[in-house]
Amino acid sequence: MQLTRAADYGVRAMVYLAGLPSHSRASIAELAKATESPEAFLTKVLQRLVSTGLIDSHRGPSGGFELRTPAAEIFLLDVVEAIEGPIQLNLCTGKCNGSPACGRQDWCAVHLVWQHAQAKLREILGAACIETLAQESKQRLAAIRDVPVHSI
């Protein structure tokens, strides 16, 4: 029951892109450094973020990656689910070909706990705005380095 490295790196990349000046783009090398991730692996993660519509990729000398929509409209939940698919804390909370994935869910009381836990997790991740996370991270980093936020 743990976030994949792919999703973790995807979140790091999204938060980094959200912290860039408007209309800036970042190269794969810049993103790999910023997210502390292997470039080849991050490339696949970014392809997934492109295909799910969260970022755009541009070729050429002024190319690179950028957010497709304003960071204020993107939430941690969007990024995690773009990479991992819908959050499903236990198999029993999902569907299988439109039917309940678990035949015990009509009576199993544990199913209700998993549903509750999953709803709470989605609520917390769904309230965490990528723009806010980027700003807070920059402020905290600036405080640690004792430098102005705009220099981060």
Add this chain to the structure above:
Amino acid sequence: MQLTRAADYGVRAMVYLAGLPSHSRASIAELAKATESPEAFLTKVLQRLVSTGLIDSHRGPSGGFELRTPAAEIFLLDVVEAIEGPIQLNLCTGKCNGSPACGRQDWCAVHLVWQHAQAKLREILGAACIETLAQESKQRLAAIRDVPVHSI
């Protein structure tokens, strides 16, 4: 970010054992049927529950598995963590040789969201008592089958 099948089967087994009359034991065959799990796989799960002190295993004609402590004192969190280890929603919320597992946690605002989500998840699972889950499951099953609870 999903519960393993091992933990799911372990939870089913614990809830089943909690629903048995006092001092009853269940064989591996009975537990495999009740949990709808493959016997060989469930055997390994039960061994884990034995080694972590949640259940006892007895040999002989009147042998079988039983809870080691009263079901009222066991919570869903105990069972999940007995099988999967401490819940760690993201690598960054853990430790590595006593040090933070992620060097970004002093400034990364996403880390705080993962900490919050993990604490909430542990709180929900930590409040779900195995005895209550067993009773509720039996009541719901009895209602579906339109039979008295004691016949379940």
